[in-house]
Amino acid sequence: MHIKICEVAPRDGLQNHTVDVPTDDKITMVNALSGCGFSIIEATSFVSPKWVPKMADASAVMTGISRTPSVQYMVLVPNSRGFENALPHAPDAICIFPATSEDFCQRNLNATKAVTFARFAEVAKLAHAVNIPIKGSLSCAGYCPYAGDIAPQTIADDVQKLLDMGCSEISLADTVGKITAEKSKSVLDAVLKHAKPDILSGHFHDTHDLALDNVGVYIDAGVSLFDSAILGLGGCPFAVGARGNVDTKKLVTYLHAQGHTTDIDMDALTHAENVIRPLV
Ligand code: HMG
Ligand code: MG
Secondary structure, three states: OEOEEEEOHHHHHOOOOOOOOOHHHHHHHHHHHHOOOOOEEEEEEOOOOOOOHHHOOHHHHHHHOOOOOOOEEEEEOOOHHHHHHHHHHOOOEEEEOOEOOHHHHHHHHOOOHHHHHHHHHHHHHHHHHOOOOEEEEEEOOOEEOOOEEOOHHHHHHHHHHHHHOOOOEEEEEEOOOOOOHHHHHHHHHHHOOOOOHHHEEEEEEOOOOOHHHHHHHHHHOOOOEEEEEHHHOOOOOOOOOOOOEOEHHHHHHHHHHOOOEOOOOHHHHHHHHHHHHHHO
16 A cells, blocks of 8 residues: 655654754754655644743744645644644644543643534634645544543544544544554544545554554554654653654554555655754
């Protein structure tokens, strides 16, 4: 199968990173990633700087990067204020990011789950009005660091809500990297009753080395888009115990070994690693 990859390191990789990466280095990072063959790069997030200080330079990052036409530069938006701040930078897509659990909505977005979904529905309306595609990234799609196991039907119901908002892609996220292949199968059994696999994607934090097992299960179900992060960077300030996203080179090496194709140029990826490693 041909697999597309969304590189999330400039956003997920840096939002909780131990090192403070200066804006110019973030721009260098995005530019180095732009030549690797990614379909999408999550460039930054327009969230509250009080909540996530490391993303406070979102506007400067979007202003400074050189955009490659074949890449969609996506940004995270938590509310309409974030959307207004992002809009002048003409993002190719936005990502809204509710969670399946009440606890994670509270910790990550300071709101109940109902308010979180209502807020993101408002953002979706704003994005539709100006024809910006919307990715819905559903945190804790199987396991929440605070509430524990999440029932597949809850995840399927939340996917339906994101579909109703008009999301053109829905990413199912293993926020802390605890979801097993068996759990992923039961999640997909429920979700695929609502959504076709070609609009789904997988976002796996690789804390316990389970990411590739889950990628395999998702591919078997027909999913062909995955998030990953160069050098395995990643984490969330509000997800205790989360380590990085699945390492991009680890993912691509696995995919090619399994006989799948990607648009990733391995030499360019190695070059990007060499550029980015000293910055982070
Ligand atoms: P709040 O404090 O309830 O918001 O936060 P508020 O509306 O009361 O506003 C408080 C202050 O923040 C105000 O400023 C607002 O103007 C300002 P003041 O009047 O006090 O000076 N403000 C903003 N400033 C800039 N941009 C904005 C914005 N919004 C408000 N967009 C809020 C609620 C949702 C804003 C906050 O909780 C937030 O920003 N949360 C984002 C948390 C986050 O970024 N988490 C990491 C990304 S999600 C993730 O990593 C998971 C994912 O990878 C998938 C997975 O792995 O699970 C996607
Ligand atoms: Mg994440």
